[in-house]
Amino acid sequence: MTILEKIEKQYVNFTKKEKQIALYILQHPNEIKTSTITDLAIKIGTSPALITHFCKKIGNISFMDLKLEISSIREKKGVVQSNLVADHISQFYYHVIEGTKKELTVELVDAVLSKIKQARRIYIFGVGSSGLSALELQQRLMRMGMNSTCVTDSHMMLINSSIIMKEDLVIGISVSGETIDIIKALRLAKNRGVSIVGLTSFSESELAKLSDIYLLGYNSTFVNTERFVNSQFALMYVIDILSMKLLEDDRYQYTMLQTTETILSRSDNDF
Known part of the structure; x- marks a missing residue:
């Protein structure tokens, strides 16, 4: 290191x-x-x-x-010579993705996928920008036929955590891993014996410590804090990986295609 x-x-x-x-x-x-x-x-x-x-x-x-x-560290961050904003953003994303790839292993991803597939119901907690990532993950899982619920309200997180069952799964999303509302809800869920998966940027965070398994997305502020670029980019990259791996299962692929066809048919009928 x-x-x-x-x-x-x-x-x-x-x-x-x-x-x-x-x-x-x-x-x-x-x-x-x-x-x-x-x-x-x-x-x-x-x-x-x-x-x-x-x-x-x-x-x-x-x-x-x-x-x-x-x-003594080998130079990794290249300097962008172009003045185009698109090139600078592309380089920014490249650094974030490379940093995230270093933290992911096939074993960790497979372990998370196993918990998702085995869960009776999946609760996804997130607030603010992480709430948007939680909603995106929930929609993807739902379109693959999984019983998933996105919760972005702190009171509803506590309510759901108090009635959750051991066969369920909670996925907590927080870049900092220290979001108070999510930590409170996860502690309650953990006391009920529920499996917890964390998506965060810090292995030393409270979210990571509460999780049975956690996946790390590189913290974009380590690259630059002067640009108004999506802070959720690394975690969305992780969500993309999980989604693509799930779609390797024919059952989820078939259900996803069905939901896509239904949406497209509805759109055609609107014209």
Whole structure:
């Protein structure tokens, strides 16, 4: 694990100021190689002492050690020469997808698919932008013939978690993995002996700890926070993988085609 990967892994446990330092390092690794601790502190708006403390926290190293470790990492992030916005967004997505692929294994994906297929009913929890991802997953599962419910309201999450059965499955979606409403509902569901699958960006998050299995999507803020790009992109990539794998089963493929045909027929009749 490189020093940058260690920072990404520990990110969720950092303080607000430490997260500010972490993001700057992750987004500007080449700049760190030639920067002094004083210059870096000025750019981030913090103190050399706090940067020194941060280095100790991530691996008991000095700032010079941090620079050396970053310098030893093989360059992965290419510089986009084009001025086209489309090219910059494409490069941004490429980094997010590559970061996500590193965290996924065939065994993990298959384990999640097994739980989805075996569940009597699937509850998908998400709020805000993650609620939109939850709704997308729910619609896909429903179109494949699975009994799935998307819950984006905090009160309804608690209500559903209190009546859920052991044969059911809860999928919690949260980029941070620390969304309070989702964590409360998942704790209640876990107390009832229900299996939990987490979709998040942080292995050290509370969501990941509560989950029987979790899949990680790379946190897009590690690439850039200055662009208004979909923060759910990595988790939607994971959802796409799950969907495509499920459609390898003829039963789900057949049902999905039936629902597609029904929708298209309804659209034709509207004209």
